[in-house]
Amino acid sequence: MRPDKLAIIIPCFNEEEVISYTIDELDILMDIMIDEGLISAASQICFVDDGSKDKTLDIIEKTCQNNTRFSLIKLSNNFGQQNAMIAGMFNVNADIYVTIDADLQDDHMTITDMVQKYHDGCEIVYGVRNKRETDTFIKKITAILFYKLMNKIGVKLIYNHSEFRLLSRIAVEKLKTYREKNIFLRGIIPLIGLKSDCVYYDRLLRPAGKSKYSVLKLFSVAWTGITSFSTFPLRLITLTGLLTFLISIVIIIYSLFSFYTHKSIKGWTSIIMTASFFSGMIILSLGIIGEYIAKVFIEVKNRPLYHIEKTLNIK
Numbered sequence: 001m002r003p004d005k006l007a008i009i010i011p012c013f014n015e016e017e018v019i020s021y022t023i024d025e026l027d028i029l030m031d032i033m034i035d036e037g038l039i040s041a042a043s044q045i046c047f048v049d050d051g052s053k054d055k056t057l058d059i060i061e062k063t064c065q066n067n068t069r070f071s072l073i074k075l076s077n078n079f080g081q082q083n084a085m086i087a088g089m090f091n092v093n094a095d096i097y098v099t100i101d102a103d104l105q106d107d108h109m110t111i112t113d114m115v116q117k118y119h120d121g122c123e124i125v126y127g128v129r130n131k132r133e134t135d136t137f138i139k140k141i142t143a144i145l146f147y148k149l150m151n152k153i154g155v156k157l158i159y160n161h162s163e164f165r166l167l168s169r170i171a172v173e174k175l176k177t178y179r180e181k182n183i184f185l186r187g188i189i190p191l192i193g194l195k196s197d198c199v200y201y202d203r204l205l206r207p208a209g210k211s212k213y214s215v216l217k218l219f220s221v222a223w224t225g226i227t228s229f230s231t232f233p234l235r236l237i238t239l240t241g242l243l244t245f246l247i248s249i250v251i252i253i254y255s256l257f258s259f260y261t262h263k264s265i266k267g268w269t270s271i272i273m274t275a276s277f278f279s280g281m282i283i284l285s286l287g288i289i290g291e292y293i294a295k296v297f298i299e300v301k302n303r304p305l306y307h308i309e310k311t312l313n314i315k
C-alpha cells in the first residue's frame with residue numbers, strides 16, 4: 001500500500017457548538033489511519049470557514065496554531081457549502097480528498113472504508129446513508145421527490161448520497177475542468193466517470209448546533225440542481241405550446257362550425273378564433289426561443305466533452 005496523503009475537507013458555517021468535538025474526533029481518526037498504514041503522516045484536516053459570524057474561526061485558528069495537522073482556508077464571505085468544498089479541494093495538495101460536514105452526521109469512521117476502496121483502485125467513493133431516520137418528515141419527503149424528479153428529467157444522481165465522498169487526485173483534476181458557476185457537485189461527480197464505489201453508513205443526529213439549511217435554502221439547492229443539469233423546463237414550454245396550438249385548431253374548427261350553423265352570437269367566432277390561435281402561437285414561439293436558450297446554456301457551461309481514463313500505444 002502506498003502511504004498516500006489524505007486531506008479531509010470540512011466546510012464550516014457558524015459551527016461553534018460542534019467544531020471542538022469534530023476536531024477531536026477527526027484527530028483520533030487520523031491517528032488510527034496513519035497507524036494502520038492507510039495514509040501518510042503528512043495527511044491534513046482542512047477546515048474551510050464559509051464566512052462564519054460566531055467563534056468557529058477562533059476555535060479553528062487556535063487548533064491550527066497548536067497542531068500543524070490542521071489547516072484553515074477562510075473565505076471572505078458566506079459562499080455556500082458547495083463553493084466552500086471546492087475551495088478546499090482546489091487549494092489543498094493531496095492524493096486523496098474526503099469532504100464531510102462539520103457536524104459529523106455522516107459517520108466519519110466510514111472514511112477508513114472509503115480509503116480502503118481507494119487503495120483497491122477506486123477514484124471516487126460515495127458515502128451513502130442506509131436510512132433517513134434522523135431526518136425530519138419534510139426533509140424525507142422533499143428528498144424522495146427530488147431524487148424521483150431528477151431521475152425523470154435524466155440527471156444521474158446517487159440515491160441517498162449527499163456531500164460525504166472521497167475523490168482521488170485524478171478525480172479532482174477532472175472536476176477542475178467543469179467551469180460552470182452554478183455548482184451542484186452531486187450531479188457533476190457522476191459525470192466524471194472513473195472507477196467508483198459506495199460505502200454505506202447510518203446517518204447520525206447532529207451532536208450540537210442547528211442545521212444551516214432552512215426549507216427555503218434546501219429548495220434553492222434543489223433548484224440549482226434542476227436548472228444546472230436539465231433543459232427540461234424549457235422543453236416543457238415547447239410541448240405546452242404545441243399542445244395549445246393543436247387545441248386552438250380544434251377550437252377554430254368548432255367556432256367556424258357554430259358560425260355557419262348560426263349557433264353563435266355575432267362577433268364570438270372572430271374573437272375566439274384570434275384568441276385561441278395567437279395563444280397557441282405565442283406559447284409555441286416562446287418554446288422555440290427556449291430551445292435556442294437551452295443550446296446557449298449548454299455551450300456557456302463549456303463542460304468537457306470527455307475524460308480519457310487510459311491510453312495504450314498512443315504516440
Ligand code: UDP
Binds near residue numbers: 013084
Ligand atoms: N455549510 C456551509 N455554508 C453554508 C451552509 C452550510 O459551509 O452556507 C456547511 C455546514 O457548516 C456543514 C455543512 O455545510 O458543515 C452541512 O450543513 P448542515 O449540517 O447544517 O446541513 P444538514 O445536515 O442539515 O443538511
Ligand code: MG
Binds near residue numbers: 101103105206211
Ligand atoms: Mg448536518
